[in-house]
Amino acid sequence: MTPRALISLLYNGSKAVDVLQAALDLRILDALDPGPVTLGELSDRLGLIPGRLYKLLDCLESLGLLEPARPRPGERREYRAVAGLREAVDDVLGPASIERDRDRHPWTVLHGRLPEVLRGDFGMPDEAFSWPPADEAQIASFEQSMAAGLGPFVESFRSNAPRLWGGRERVRLLDVGGGDGTLAARLLPGTPGLTIDVYNLPAIRPLVDRTRSALDCGSRLGFVGGDFLTEPLPTGYDAMSFVRVLHDWPAETAHQLLRRGFQALAPGGRVMISEEFRTPERLARQFFWSYFLIGVDSCSSMLRELSEYAGILDLVGFSDIEILPGPVEILLATKPGTAPGLEQTQPRSE
Numbered sequence: 001m002t003p004r005a006l007i008s009l010l011y012n013g014s015k016a017v018d019v020l021q022a023a024l025d026l027r028i029l030d031a032l033d034p035g036p037v038t039l040g041e042l043s044d045r046l047g048l049i050p051g052r053l054y055k056l057l058d059c060l061e062s063l064g065l066l067e068p069a070r071p072r073p074g075e076r077r078e079y080r081a082v083a084g085l086r087e088a089v090d091d092v093l094g095p096a097s098i099e100r101d102r103d104r105h106p107w108t109v110l111h112g113r114l115p116e117v118l119r120g121d122f123g124m125p126d127e128a129f130s131w132p133p134a135d136e137a138q139i140a141s142f143e144q145s146m147a148a149g150l151g152p153f154v155e156s157f158r159s160n161a162p163r164l165w166g167g168r169e170r171v172r173l174l175d176v177g178g179g180d181g182t183l184a185a186r187l188l189p190g191t192p193g194l195t196i197d198v199y200n201l202p203a204i205r206p207l208v209d210r211t212r213s214a215l216d217c218g219s220r221l222g223f224v225g226g227d228f229l230t231e232p233l234p235t236g237y238d239a240m241s242f243v244r245v246l247h248d249w250p251a252e253t254a255h256q257l258l259r260r261g262f263q264a265l266a267p268g269g270r271v272m273i274s275e276e277f278r279t280p281e282r283l284a285r286q287f288f289w290s291y292f293l294i295g296v297d298s299c300s301s302m303l304r305e306l307s308e309y310a311g312i313l314d315l316v317g318f319s320d321i322e323i324l325p326g327p328v329e330i331l332l333a334t335k336p337g338t339a340p341g342l343e344q345t346q347p348r349s350e
């Protein structure tokens with residue numbers, strides 16, 4: 001797509017979403033997904049006016065979301081959705097939409113004022129949004145947003161469970177910056193020997209308490225209050241996870257947090273990093289935060305490449321750095337040496 005075409009579509013973005021919503025609601029996408037289907041078949045099947053439906057299909061085609069084809073010259077056009085369209089529309093417009101959830105945050109405060117923001121004459125007022133969240137309402141709203149986007153992380157941790165926890169009967173995990181404990185709570189049922197403490201700012205404790213009782217975690221979900229910017233991380237854990245935490249901070253702070261993790265772990269202890277590692281697709285999905293946080297200096301929001309974290313882990317002293325696959329990758333690394341009394345982890349599989 002040329003810049004001219006893209007910008008024209010962006011200008012008409014709200015209408016494009018309206019087209020997609022209608023295509024979803026009228027089940028047009030259900031028919032286009034397997035495709036191919038002609039205009040006549042589609043309008044008959046769905047009881048829609050062909051001349052009007054034709055224009056809606058043109059809108060979809062201009063968005064690059066349809067693959068129209070004529071089987072032979074002179075024959076009727078047949079339509080088919082590009083691969084993954086139905087799923088993507090469900091994702092963005094459906095009930096679990098993270099885009100809709102993010103839209104609750106007060107971005108309109110900045111809208112139209114970016115020149116002032118970039119010159120330093122205006123920024124997000126603390127009472128609208130501050131980082132870390134400043135009061136009870138902000139904390140609850142932010143952690144709700146985080147919990148809403150946890151699906152791919154839960155899936156990645158679950159699908160890599162044998163590699164992450166295998167070989168140890170009991171694993172004590174510290175989930176650093178572990179939000180309201182939702183990720184921890186969703187990992188516990190599949191792994192009986194696992195206990196997880198969420199490490200977070202003391203003000204988050206009530207949210208983790210609520211998750212513990214709502215999801216029936218009992219004593220397997222704990223909470224340790226602290227400030228990882230100013231205090232060492234607690235000791236006594238077999239593993240530490242940093243899920244969507246490091247990208248909030250400049251590289252020096254991310255480096256320091258991993259160093260704190262290294263110092264707190266015993267030899268043989270493992271660190272797990274998972275977040276939206278930088279790719280063009282993820283940068284696009286992150287657009288909201290990149291925009292919104294232009295006005296919030298205390299939050300860096302830096303999507304980094306996997307390789308950058310692998311480099312930091314190496315510098316800090318971790319070894320056996322591996323990338324576990326999934327909807328979001330997990331970087332797994334080990335503090336060299338074996339702690340007395342700890343069973344060996346499984347050998348690397350590659």
Ligand SMILES: C[S@@+](CC[C@H](N)C(=O)[O-])C[C@H]1O[C@@H](n2cnc3c(N)ncnc32)[C@H](O)[C@@H]1O
Nearest residue numbers: 132146177178179200201226227228229243244
């Ligand atoms: C982007 S959220 C990620 C939450 C969770 N890991 C997830 O993926 O849903 C970052 C988390 O770091 C926590 N956090 C921010 N600053 C912190 C600090 N100085 N010490 C401890 N935790 C902090 C926040 O409260 C929040 O839970």
